[in-house]
Amino acid sequence: MNPLRTCIVGFGKIAAGYAKDPVMARHYRYTTHSQVLAAHPRFRWTAAVDPLADAQTAAAELSPGIVIASDAAKLTNAADVDVAVLATPPGPERTAALAAFPNLKAVLVEKPLGRNQAEVDAFLAACAKRGITVQVALWRRADPAFRALAAGDLSARIGKLQTAHALYGNGLRNNGVHLVDMIRMLCGDIAAVQATGPANTPAHLPIPGDIQVNAVLTLAGGAQVFMSALDFGAYREVGLDLWGDAGRLAILQEGLSIAHFSRAPNRAMSGEREIASDAPAFLPSTVGEAFWHLYDDLARALDTGTQPCSPAASAVASERVIDAIAESAQTGARKNL
Numbered sequence: 340m341n342p343l344r345t346c347i348v349g350f351g352k353i354a355a356g357y358a359k360d361p362v363m364a365r366h367y368r369y370t371t372h373s374q375v376l377a378a379h380p381r382f383r384w385t386a387a388v389d390p391l392a393d394a395q396t397a398a399a400e401l402s403p404g405i406v407i408a409s410d411a412a413k414l415t416n417a418a419d420v421d422v423a424v425l426a427t428p429p430g431p432e433r434t435a436a437l438a439a440f441p442n443l444k445a446v447l448v449e450k451p452l453g454r455n456q457a458e459v460d461a462f463l464a465a466c467a468k469r470g471i472t473v474q475v476a477l478w479r480r481a482d483p484a485f486r487a488l489a490a491g492d493l494s495a496r497i498g499k500l501q502t503a504h505a506l507y508g509n510g511l512r513n514n515g516v517h518l519v520d521m522i523r524m525l526c527g528d529i530a531a532v533q534a535t536g537p538a539n540t541p542a543h544l545p546i547p548g549d550i551q552v553n554a555v556l557t558l559a560g561g562a563q564v565f566m567s568a569l570d571f572g573a574y575r576e577v578g579l580d581l582w583g584d585a586g587r588l589a590i591l592q593e594g595l596s597i598a599h600f601s602r603a604p605n606r607a608m609s610g611e612r613e614i615a616s617d618a619p620a621f622l623p624s625t626v627g628e629a630f631w632h633l634y635d636d637l638a639r640a641l642d643t644g645t646q647p648c649s650p651a652a653s654a655v656a657s658e659r660v661i662d663a664i665a666e667s668a669q670t671g672a673r674k675n676l
């Protein structure tokens with residue numbers, strides 16, 4: 340099969356910059372779009388777009404043969420592009436960029452899909468009108484370890500979920516959407532949300548105007564997830580600590596650590612049981628390869644004419660939860676979904 344000719348639109352940190360971090364490189368084999376495109380046999384990286392001269396220079400250095408432009412409309416090989424990786428910040432520019440590629444089969448678009456509902460709707464309508472497949476870079480959906488948990492391994496390990504604590508930072512629309520999407524992937528639909536206080540609006544969140552909110556999410560299955568926002572200035576975490584009736588699973592250090600704790604006889608009380616929180620069994624983490632799998636899955640979806648693993652409808656559902664949390668923080672009321 341011919342490789343999918345691919346253009347990266349927006350050549351910043353997630354497109355290429357993070358690969359320069361030597362600490363990240365120890366744990367993530369693929370941390371940027373360009374790393375996957377340089378290596379994946381089903382894709383051929385043919386173009387890059389960014390208005391910044393430094394970004395254009397970086398793209399030229401990484402892949403000397405590709406066509407580079409300041410604007411997608413100025414690309415000389417746009418008609419040959421099969422896949423556009425939209426790695427700009429959310430905004431109408433993403434929808435505008437689509438028009439430059441007349442033969443697009445798919446987009447791999449960064450989260451969040453948009454800054455508001457109207458923007459998301461406009462982008463997805465433009466894709467739907469042209470039959471463009473949408474894969475959203477909520478990469479946990481492509482991660483092999485998370486996929487195995489979602490496919491039954493989680494319930495085999497912990498039984499029925501009783502409660503969970505979920506942690507994020509750097510903004511509700513930025514990392515909160517990753518967290519909510521992971522909760523939906525592993526624990527099922529979210530039926531209602533209740534913010535437990537007003538929104539916090541710290542300066543310097545990556546998405547302008549973003550907020551931090553603590554909230555209780557009620558799952559369709561009945562259990563509640565207590566979601567707390569952290570100050571990433573102190574330390575980072577996007578994590579989920581799940582307590583079932585037969586065990587506990589803690590996904591911490593942004594997925595680099597997956598610890599399973601068994602149910603055991605209680606050490607301090609006869610006839611009772613406990614979770615062996617002092618005796619974790621670590622599952623292999625695959626987050627370092629998840630970006631590769633996101634692309635692999637997109638190629639599979641295009642080859643087979645099936646849905647990708649992180650389709651638009653699923654990402655929209657996660658963003659609706661985020662909108663509902665923001666609304667609840669404003670009104671103080673519980674919001675059913």
Ligand SMILES: NC(=O)c1ccc[n+]([C@@H]2O[C@H](COP(=O)([O-])OP(=O)(O)OC[C@H]3O[C@@H](n4cnc5c(N)ncnc54)[C@H](O)[C@@H]3O)[C@@H](O)[C@H]2O)c1
Binds near residue numbers: 451513
């Ligand atoms: N999936 C993930 O885990 C993950 C991680 C980090 C960032 N992101 C998301 O990726 C997106 C980009 O984040 P980033 O940290 O790389 O931002 P960034 O600011 O480092 O890079 C964005 C780039 O887009 C360029 N750009 C802006 N408008 C453009 C346009 N009209 N055409 C072409 N290029 C344009 C900018 O010049 C910049 O170089 C955001 O939506 C962010 O939330 C996702």
